[in-house]
Amino acid sequence: MTTLLIARMTFDEALRRKMIWAVLFLSAVFLVMYAFGFQLLRDDIVEFDRSRGGVPSEALPYDVQASAMVLLGLYTVNFLAGIMTIFAAVGSIAGEIESGTLHAVIPKPLARWEIIAGKYLGFFAMIAAYLALMVTGVVLTSRFIGAYTPPNIIHGTALLILVSAILLSLTMLGSTIFSTMANGVIVFMLYGMAVTGGLVEQIGNALDNDTMVTIGILTSVVVPSDSIWKLASYVVQPSVAVNLIGPNPFGTSAPPSDMAVRYAIVYCATLVITSMLVFRRRDI
Amino acid sequence: MAIDVASRSTGAQTEATPEPPKPDVPFAVETRSLRKVYGRSVAVAGLSLTVRQGEVFGFLGPNGAGKTTSVKMLMGLIRPTSGEARLLGRPLGDREAKRKIGFLPELFRFHDWLSGEELLDIHGKLYGMSAAERRRRVPEVLELVGLAHRRKDPLRSYSKGMQQRAGLAQALLNDPSVVFLDEPTSALDPMGRLEVRNIIRDLRHAGKTVFLNSHLLSEVEMVCDRVTIINGGEVAATGTVRDLVKREPVVDLVIGAWRPEIATLLEQRGIIRDLEQTSSGRTTIRLALIDDEAIAQVVEDLVHAAAPVYAVTPHAPTLEELFLEIVSASGQGSEQ
Numbered sequence: 001m002t003t004l005l006i007a008r009m010t011f012d013e014a015l016r017r018k019m020i021w022a023v024l025f026l027s028a029v030f031l032v033m034y035a036f037g038f039q040l041l042r043d044d045i046v047e048f049d050r051s052r053g054g055v056p057s058e059a060l061p062y063d064v065q066a067s068a069m070v071l072l073g074l075y076t077v078n079f080l081a082g083i084m085t086i087f088a089a090v091g092s093i094a095g096e097i098e099s100g101t102l103h104a105v106i107p108k109p110l111a112r113w114e115i116i117a118g119k120y121l122g123f124f125a126m127i128a129a130y131l132a133l134m135v136t137g138v139v140l141t142s143r144f145i146g147a148y149t150p151p152n153i154i155h156g157t158a159l160l161i162l163v164s165a166i167l168l169s170l171t172m173l174g175s176t177i178f179s180t181m182a183n184g185v186i187v188f189m190l191y192g193m194a195v196t197g198g199l200v201e202q203i204g205n206a207l208d209n210d211t212m213v214t215i216g217i218l219t220s221v222v223v224p225s226d227s228i229w230k231l232a233s234y235v236v237q238p239s240v241a242v243n244l245i246g247p248n249p250f251g252t253s254a255p256p257s258d259m260a261v262r263y264a265i266v267y268c269a270t271l272v273i274t275s276m277l278v279f280r281r282r283d284i
Numbered sequence: 285m286a287i288d289v290a291s292r293s294t295g296a297q298t299e300a301t302p303e304p305p306k307p308d309v310p311f312a313v314e315t316r317s318l319r320k321v322y323g324r325s326v327a328v329a330g331l332s333l334t335v336r337q338g339e340v341f342g343f344l345g346p347n348g349a350g351k352t353t354s355v356k357m358l359m360g361l362i363r364p365t366s367g368e369a370r371l372l373g374r375p376l377g378d379r380e381a382k383r384k385i386g387f388l389p390e391l392f393r394f395h396d397w398l399s400g401e402e403l404l405d406i407h408g409k410l411y412g413m414s415a416a417e418r419r420r421r422v423p424e425v426l427e428l429v430g431l432a433h434r435r436k437d438p439l440r441s442y443s444k445g446m447q448q449r450a451g452l453a454q455a456l457l458n459d460p461s462v463v464f465l466d467e468p469t470s471a472l473d474p475m476g477r478l479e480v481r482n483i484i485r486d487l488r489h490a491g492k493t494v495f496l497n498s499h500l501l502s503e504v505e506m507v508c509d510r511v512t513i514i515n516g517g518e519v520a521a522t523g524t525v526r527d528l529v530k531r532e533p534v535v536d537l538v539i540g541a542w543r544p545e546i547a548t549l550l551e552q553r554g555i556i557r558d559l560e561q562t563s564s565g566r567t568t569i570r571l572a573l574i575d576d577e578a579i580a581q582v583v584e585d586l587v588h589a590a591a592p593v594y595a596v597t598p599h600a601p602t603l604e605e606l607f608l609e610i611v612s613a614s615g616q617g618s619e620q
Contacts, residue, residue, distance in 0.1 A: 005409050016397055100393035104454060107359040108410040109382040203488075284361040 006118025007125065014088050014126050023084045027130075030080070031137045032269040034073050038145045041069055060244070066148035067241040071233055073138035078160055078229055081131050085164045087186050088126065089171040091180035092119050093275075096282055098180065106284060113276040120172055120272055127164045131157060152235040159232035162264055166225045167191060169271035176279045190223050198226035202252065220256075224264045227256045310373025312337045312462045312493035313358065318367035320353050320517075327353040329517035331368065335510075337372075337461065340494040342508035342525075344501065344603075346611050350517040351497050352390060355466050358495075359387050372461060375437060383412065386460035390467045390497075392451025396440035400431050400450050403439060404457055411458040425453040430479060444471040452480070462493040469503060481507050501604045511603070513610055520610045529606055534572045535579055538595040539586060540569040546591055553582045566594060 014020055045065065049056050056062060093116075096102045106112065135157045143149050150156075170190060174183040201216020203209075220227040234242065234255035313335035320328040328350040345351045356362040358369055360377050375380040394403055401422060408418035426432045429449040437446060448471045455463055455525040465484075469477040477500075481615050484507045488496050498504050504511060512522040521528060534557065539546070542561060550556060550571055558570035573579060579596065586593050 002410070002412075005406075009406065013395060015393075100389065100391055101395065103359075103361060103389040104387070104392060104394060104407070104451070105410060106361055107382060107385065107387040108407070109379045109412055110410065111377075111379075281363060283363060284356070 001120065002114045004113055006110075007121035010119045010122025014123065017088065019087045020084065020126075021153040023080060023087070024130075025133060026076075027080055030076055031141070034076075034138065035141045035145055038069055038141050041065065042146055047237040061240065063148060064240055064241040064244050066142060066146045067150060067237050068144050068245060069146065070138060070148070070150045071237065073141070074135065074156070074233065074236065075229075076081055077134040077138060079162060081134070081160065081164045082191060082225070084129050084130060085123065086168045086171050086184070086191065089119075089123050089168055089175065089278070090184045090187065091175060092123070093175040093279060093282075094180045094183060095175075097282075098106070099115060102174065102284055112280050116172065116176070116276045116279055117270065120168065120275075122179055123168055123172075124165060124223070127168065128161050129160060131160050131164065135160065140183065150236045151238055156232045156236035159228055159235065159261070162261070162268075163228045163232065164226045165268050166223065166228065166264055169275075170223065173271045173275045173278070176275045176282060191225065193219055194223035194226040198230065198267075205254065221262075221263075224260065224267055227260045228264050231255050231260060250262050309337055311335060311370070312339075312372060313341075313369075313495060314373075315354075315358070316367055316522075318354065318357060318369050319365050320357060320362060321365045326517055328357070328364075331517070331519065333494060333512050333515065333519060333522065335495060336463075337493050338488070338491050339509040340488050340507055341497060342509060342511040343495060343497045343514070344499070344503035344504055344607060345514040346607075347499070349514050351514065352466060353463055353517075354514070355495070355497050359385075359464065373487070377380055382462040383458065386455035386458060386463040388448075388451045388455040388463075388465045388468055389523065390470075392448055392454070394439060394450075394454075397437050397438055399436050400426060400442075400453070401435040403450060404453060407454045413458060421457055421459070425456050428456065428483065429453045431462060432614040445473060445476050446504060449476070452483070456483075456487075460492070462495065463487060464495045464497070466494070466497045467499070469498070469500060477503065492531075499609055501602070505603045515611055521606065525603060529603055531571055532574055533576055533579060534570060534599040535582075536595070536597040536599050537569045537571060537582070537586075537593065538566055540566050540592040540594065541590065546554075546586070546589060549585055549589055550582065553578050570599065 019062050045062055091098075093102075096105075102115075105115065135153065139150065139153055169185070171183065171187050174187050177183075178186060197219025199216075200212050201220070204212025204214075204216055230252045234252060237245075285557065288595060295455075311334045313333070315331050315333055318331040331350070331354055343351055343354070353362060353454065355533045357364045358371065360382075364376075369376050371378070371381045372384060398406070404422045404425065405418055413421065423432065423435075426435050429452050430454060431446060431449050434442065434446065439450060442450065444580060448468065450465060452465075452468060455465070469480050472480060481503065484494050484496065488507075488509075494507075496504065496508060508525060510522070510524050511528060513520045513528075533556075546555065547559075550569065554571045554573035557572055558568075571582065573582065579598075583593055583596060
């Protein structure tokens, strides 16, 4: 009960932040521009096909182009959700210690782990709602403007939520240890490292460079967000698109296995439990 | 000096217990050798104290004595390095005990967009109070702390003193058995202080225990039944205010016709603390005596010595003097 109360408080509190509204505004702007862009793409293709006497291109089928467009949309949504997660949760514990808010909460009849669990749940609910909304926006745009429906979109959304859950776990743990400012720097560095590590791995694969591949794998062990994104991007593309486009910064043709998902879930659970243990001993 | 105070405190403690606590009623607060060490610096050296249920307990000490650290340990905000503490007979962190405890932090802060009413509703939920209880209790405590007229306004529009009142309302919301107040009046004006003192008195009449952490000695003297003075993270003195300040009488004498023989005469009866000769030819002497009987004898001696006595003023010792004595005495000790 207390956990749900704190989750509710965290959710309400997050919606008070200007940062969140800035991200929501940017997201709305993005969706409008995305719909506009999709319309242009479709017009172009229709025009191109007509110039060829109504015969669609076989070298680059429409579905592949529309799928690339969807991937671009989801990549942006994933990025915005990541930023939002980190900004929202960066001071979740440290900030409340600094402001003195926790001084009046901890003496109440509740356990400290309930504070962590509640805050995690509150942020998770917010991010999941945001992702569901944004993916719906992208898919509806694709369907009604682009006349293309990407496959496995529920599965893909779940994986995108997992990406944000990884970042949330990392940010929460950091918040129980470091000050808000230090935590922000550390988590953004790790997030950047994960993205770069994923790229290094792909380039390593392309060049057959084992060292680069190893670096990539190691970074995805430390922060598995990028490997889950790769998996998400893989499942929402039709196989024809995956085979045709091949590896690129937004996706991959060699997705991580289900092991990666299991690892990511264990990773999140471990980080949350560690946060609880650290916070239990923390002097306020 | 410190030993002197300590021995007095044990005497005071036995005197100050008109009726021994019933064995089935646990102490409101009980600590044994509670200790907190940060790296190499000792914040609280080994705090042992007991607070009986129903008393207003003053917790005094100079800045840095470990008062706030001690209260934070009792409130579960800081983990003790060693030692033991119980609230209402239960170990620290016990949910049942926490339900019966109210706490006003030194600087009460909460999300400033909430109105006073919303703030209390959230804290009521945190206490596990039902919706009906909250509906009844929230207006009650707002009235009690004098915030009823501002209950719809956001906290950010409150003055410092009003924020502190909101914090006090939050601490009293669950009708606690034990209320911990950490410097409750430091942000208040004299009128606000008076009101808080009255609230504390009302709490005592309602049979509540109040643990008052304060550096305002006059305030503690006014409202507290019993006082513990800590210094350097240790208990320096404990007892009722009256017993702590009860000591050998000190009188201020104003006499005429001063000559050195009079000093010799006075020192047979007591100790001269201070001596000042005024321009009008009179001499003011502060004299510490063994008992009240000695006051009469000194006056008699002076009359025999043909020294006119203009005034004999008993000098009432205050808690402040005791406090300063303890602090300065141990200050010298730590320098050695």
